[in-house]
Amino acid sequence: MTICILLTANYFGVFLLLKKRYTTNKFPSEYVPTVFDNYAVTVMIGDDPYTLGLFDTAGQEDYDRLRPLSYPQTDVFLVCFSVTSPASFENVKEKWFPEVHHHCPGVPCLIVGTQVDLRDDGAVIEKLARQKQRPVQPESGERLARELGAVKYVECSALTQKGLKNVFDEAIVAALEPPVTKSRRRCAIL
Numbered sequence: 001m002t003i004c005i006l007l008t009a010n011y012f013g014v015f016l017l018l019k020k021r022y023t024t025n026k027f028p029s030e031y032v033p034t035v036f037d038n039y040a041v042t043v044m045i046g047d048d049p050y051t052l053g054l055f056d057t058a059g060q061e062d063y064d065r066l067r068p069l070s071y072p073q074t075d076v077f078l079v080c081f082s083v084t085s086p087a088s089f090e091n092v093k094e095k096w097f098p099e100v101h102h103h104c105p106g107v108p109c110l111i112v113g114t115q116v117d118l119r120d121d122g123a124v125i126e127k128l129a130r131q132k133q134r135p136v137q138p139e140s141g142e143r144l145a146r147e148l149g150a151v152k153y154v155e156c157s158a159l160t161q162k163g164l165k166n167v168f169d170e171a172i173v174a175a176l177e178p179p180v181t182k183s184r185r186r187c188a189i190l
Contacts, residue, residue: 043168050172075175076151077109078167083136083155084118084128089144097148108151108174112167113141117157 041052079096081088092111100109118124119135128134138155145153151174156163 041168043165043172045169045172052168052172074104074107076171077104077107078112078171079109079150080112080114081136082115082118083113083141084115084121084124086128086133086136089113089136089140092144093148097150108177109148110167110170110174111141111145111148111150111153113138113153113155115157115159116155116162117160 041054042049043052044050077100079092079100081092083089097109100107113136119137124135138153141153141155144150152170154163154167154170156167158164
């Protein structure tokens with residue numbers, strides 16, 4: 001079984017990405033946050049079925065010491081942020097990547113931009129503009145993924161399902177590919 005841990009600050013779209021849209025194909029109108037949640041879903045990559053174990057962890061600071069207990073045996077991390085929240089994007093670099101690499105060095109990570117259906121929403125753009133901000137663009141996510149050494153940057157919307165299957169397909173591929181190791185040079189004194 002491939003295990004994904006979804007790191008989140010409990011953004012509504014992230015939770016729905018994890019459970020409601022992908023496992024039940026329903027989009028609820030409300031969200032009840034939890035500390036830990038887990039689900040299993042079978043996905044097809046080509047002609048091969050894979051069971052994907054999905055683990056949602058609370059992102060609040062109150063759980064910073066508890067959350068890493070769910071990390072052992074993780075095959076791939078999905079480090080998520082909302083494209084409508086520049087602060088959540090900054091947390092990828094400032095909080096989530098350092099935490100993942102501290103507890104699980106060498107485990108592949110994907111950066112996932114969620115709520116892409118709201119990127120061009122007039123109300124969202126107006127709200128961000130009042131704070132002298134704007135939605136996070138794909139180029140910024142791709143640049144951050146390269147900078148941090150993430151496997152890939154992907155985007156999705158739980159509401160429209162745009163890119164949703166691709167997120168999990170890429171997570172499975174990342175988990176199944178052997179890690180790239182740098183060859184060590186040996187020093188020989190003659």
